Structure formats: structure tokens, C-alpha cells
Amino acid sequence: xxxxxxxxxxxxxxxxxxxxxxxxxxxxxxxxxxxxxxxxxxxxxxxxxxxxxxxxxxxxxxxxxxxxxxxxxxxxxxxxxxxxxxxxxxxxxxxxxxxxxxxxxxxxxxxxxxxxxxxxxxxxxxxxxxxxxxxxxxxxxxxxxxxxxxxxxxxxxxxxxxxxxxxx
Amino acid sequence: xxxxxxxxxxxxxxxxxxxxxxxxxxxxxxxxxxxxxxxxxxxxxxxxxxxxxxxxxxxxxxxxxxxxxxxxxxxxxxxxxxxxxxxxxxxxxxxxxxxxxxxxxxxxxxxxxxxxxxxxxxxxxxxxxxxxxxxxxxxxxxxxxxxxxxxxxxxxxxxxxxxxxxxxxxxxxxxxxxxxxxxxxxxxxxxxxxxxxxxxxxxxxxxxxxxxxxxxxxxxxxxxxxxxxxxxxxxxxxxxxxxxxxxxxxxxxxxxxxxxxxxxxxxxxxxxxx
Numbered sequence: 001x002x003x004x005x006x007x008x009x010x011x012x013x014x015x016x017x018x019x020x021x022x023x024x025x026x027x028x029x030x031x032x033x034x035x036x037x038x039x040x041x042x043x044x045x046x047x048x049x050x051x052x053x054x055x056x057x058x059x060x061x062x063x064x065x066x067x068x069x070x071x072x073x074x075x076x077x078x079x080x081x082x083x084x085x086x087x088x089x090x091x092x093x094x095x096x097x098x099x100x101x102x103x104x105x106x107x108x109x110x111x112x113x114x115x116x117x118x119x120x121x122x123x124x125x126x127x128x129x130x131x132x133x134x135x136x137x138x139x140x141x142x143x144x145x146x147x148x149x150x151x152x153x154x155x156x157x158x159x160x161x162x163x164x165x166x167x168x
Numbered sequence: 169x170x171x172x173x174x175x176x177x178x179x180x181x182x183x184x185x186x187x188x189x190x191x192x193x194x195x196x197x198x199x200x201x202x203x204x205x206x207x208x209x210x211x212x213x214x215x216x217x218x219x220x221x222x223x224x225x226x227x228x229x230x231x232x233x234x235x236x237x238x239x240x241x242x243x244x245x246x247x248x249x250x251x252x253x254x255x256x257x258x259x260x261x262x263x264x265x266x267x268x269x270x271x272x273x274x275x276x277x278x279x280x281x282x283x284x285x286x287x288x289x290x291x292x293x294x295x296x297x298x299x300x301x302x303x304x305x306x307x308x309x310x311x312x313x314x315x316x317x318x319x320x321x322x323x324x325x326x327x328x329x330x331x332x333x334x335x336x337x338x339x340x341x342x343x344x345x346x347x348x349x350x351x352x353x354x355x356x357x358x359x360x361x362x363x364x365x366x367x368x369x370x371x372x373x374x375x376x377x378x379x380x381x382x383x384x385x386x387x388x389x390x391x392x393x394x395x396x397x398x399x400x401x402x403x404x405x406x407x408x409x410x411x412x413x414x415x416x417x418x419x420x421x422x423x424x425x426x427x428x429x430x431x432x433x434x435x436x437x438x439x440x441x442x
Contacts, residue, residue: 058188067215069288071199075192083185101371
């Protein structure tokens with residue numbers, strides 16, 4: 001049992017609990033819901049086991065679906081985010097990201113912000129398109145995804161600042 | 169053979185992703201195609217138990233308003249009782265040996281959702297209390313939804329704020345029927361569609377449940393007419409209905425067990441077979 005594994009397991013449980021108890025009951029204007037539980041996928045170690053990430057995000061999404069009666073939409077969106085995560089890293093931090101020591105839960109820089117933003121946008125658009133499943137709601141989907149993205153990004157950054165380890 | 173193994177090892181992540189994606193897409197699609205067939209629902213002991221724990225805590229915050237709502241409803245029922253004592257209505261029913269057609273089970277909403285297109289509630293009683301799928305759920309103000317799935321101690325309810333829900337409703341004054349749906353926009357409004365143009369509708373008219381199904385008894389309040397539009401394609405009225413219920417704030421609810429239900433279902437089954 002190394003500490004990275006323990007940190008990840010506790011992060012998985014804590015984020016899920018916070019999401020279900022607190023953020024799921026929080027409807028701004030009736031329909032905007034921040035989903036900061038995807039921080040688990042965002043904060044997963046850069047050089048961590050990729051199959052482990054896929055399986056963990058599958059389980060994370062499945063738990064969300066069980067708790068919100070939503071079929072498989074969270075599962076699919078989390079899987080898609082976990083799969084494209086290396087490409088987002090490449091986009092935000094440059095091609096040689098694997099050889100740098102990237103720490104995401106630290107002071108906000110443009111690279112870190114763009115990484116979080118792109119991840120949230122990809123996750124939310126997959127989620128909301130699958131949720132409606134109908135072209136007739138297209139404008140509605142765009143509006144929801146856009147507003148929820150803003151709130152998720154804000155709540156993610158707040159959580160990162162709250163749990164940031166102060167080693168100075 | 170060696171090459172096949174090499175290929176699998178090299179692309180193991182991609183294969184794992186596609187496999188898991190297949191499972192999740194299957195779950196998504198089958199939950200969209202027919203909601204009764206969804207594999208995972210919050211009516212299991214894990215999520216039901218967690219929601220019950222959460223609700224036990226949050227219930228205290230709304231005790232006062234819940235008590236007030238109950239007192240108001242008691243007063244209304246009392247007044248109804250006093251009115252019927254004066255008339256001969258009770259006697260007449262006794263002579264005709266009319267039994268009350270419906271049984272009511274009280275239950276509590278432990279999980280409410282209203283911010284997605286397909287909203288479900290979770291109740292803290294299930295098949296042990298006699299709940300079954302397709303029973304109607306109401307509260308003192310109006311209708312809430314229809315039971316979707318039950319487990320031993322929990323049940324999920326398709327809220328009226330669900331784009332898949334369709335409930336038979338009518339205009340109280342004129343008895344014109346229509347279907348009650350939700351367009352997925354505002355939590356305070358639902359839509360009554362397919363009302364014939366002959367119906368005289370005015371703003372403020374009351375909409376109640378119709379008697380065309382066994383799920384809800386007739387004349388349960390739904391809401392009032394807010395806006396009337398004519399559908400360009402079908403030339404039927406589409407009515408925006410303002411709900412009596414605040415769907416974002418639900419506490420105790422009543423589940424209606426219709427006694428005629430099994431008889432009705434058996435009749436329908438035999439009619440279909442022939």
C-alpha cells in the first residue's frame with residue numbers, strides 16, 4: 001500500500017460524498033448543477049496507471065449514475081474524459097509533459113487553468129448530449145452545458161485551493 | 169498468435185476503454201429506450217440507505233413548515249367532514265354499498281431531483297409496504313409522479329418533471345381531456361397537450377387528473393392554466409399549466425393503491441389476448 005493509492009482512494013470516496021450530499025442538492029436557477037466530482041479524474045497522477053484510471057473513472061461514473069438514476073450518462077462522460085486526458089495534457093503542458101513534474105493541485109497558472117477548463121468542457125458536453133438524447137433540445141443542452149461548466153470550474157478551483165497541501 | 173498477443177498488449181488501454189464504453193453506452197441507451205427496463209436505479213439498499221441517512225438530518229430543518237402544511241391539510245379535511253355530515257351523501261353511499269376504491273399509503277421523499285431532463289424521486293418505503301410499479305404518488309397540494317421501480321424498502325418515482333412522463337389530465341370545468349407532459353424547462357410549469365379546440369379555456373382554470381387510467385383517481389389537483397397556445401401542426405391547444413405543487417420542496421407524500429387495479433389489469437390483458 002503506497003501513499004498515492006491511499007490518497008486516490010480517499011479522494012474518490014470524499015469527492016463522491018461531497019457531490020452527492022452537497023452539490024447534487026444545489027440547483028442554481030433550477031437546473032445548473034456543479035459536478036466537481038470529476039476532480040478525481042483531473043487530479044489523478046500524470047504518470048499513473050492508465051488502465052487503473054479507466055477502471056476507476058468507470059466506477060466513479062457508475063456510482064454517480066446509481067445515485068442520480070441517470071442510466072449510464074455519468075459513466076460514459078467520465079470514461080471519455082479519462083481516455084482523452086493524455087491528449088489534453090499534451091495540449092496544455094506541451095508535448096514533453098510526461099517528463100515534467102506536473103502538479104495540478106497548486107497555484108493556478110494558465111496551463112493548469114486551461115487543462116481544467118478543457119476537461120470540464122469535454123465531460124459536460126458528453127454528459128448533457130447523452131442526457132437529452134434528442135436534437136430538439138439542442139439549444140437547451142448548449143445553455144445547460146455552458147452554465148454548468150462555469151460553475152463546475154469555479155467549484156473545482158475552490159476545492160483545489162482548499163485541499164492544497166501547504167508545504168512552505 | 170504471437171502477433172495477436174502483442175497487439176492486445178500494445179492496445180490494452182484502448183481495448184479496455186472500448187469495452188467499458190460499450191457497457192456504459194448500453195446502460196445509457198437502454199435507460200432511454202424504455203425507462204422500466206433500467207438496470208441501475210437508486211431503489212437499492214446502498215443509495216437508498218445513504219439518502220435516508222441524509223434525509224434524516226435535513227428533515228429537521230423543515231420540520232416547522234411541514235407541520236404547518238399538515239395542520240392546514242387537517243383543517244381542510246375537517247371542514248370537508250363537517251360539510252358531508254350535513255348532507256345525505258354518506259347515507260346514500262352506504263345504501264348502494266359503494267366501498268372506497270382506493271387505499272392510501274403514506275411515504276416520505278428521501279431524494280428529490282429537479283434539475284435534469286429525466287427526474288426521479290426516491291421514497292423510503294417499498295414492496296414491504298405494498299408499493300408496486302405504476303402506482304400514483306400525490307401530496308396534499310397535487311400530483312407528484314408515478315412509481316417506477318420498487319425494492320424491499322425503497323421505491324423510485326418518475327416525477328411529473330420528467331420529459332418521458334405522460335399523465336392523463338382534464339380541465340375541471342369542461343371535462344376536456346389531454347395529456348400532461350413536461351418540456352424540460354421550468355420546474356414550476358408542465359404542459360397539457362392535445363386538448364381539442366372546442367374547449368373553452370380561460371387563464372386561471374383548474375387542471376385535474378382525468379379518470380381514464382387506474383393510476384390516479386379522478387379530480388386530483390394538478391395546477392392552473394397559465395398560457396394557452398395553438399399547436400401549428402396539430403391544431404390542438406397546448407396549455408402551460410402552473411403547478412400547485414412546489415416540486416423542489418417535497419416532504420411526505422401519499423401513494424395511491426387502487427383496489428380496482430388488478431381487476432382492471434386482468435381485463436386489459438384478456439382484451440389484448442383476444
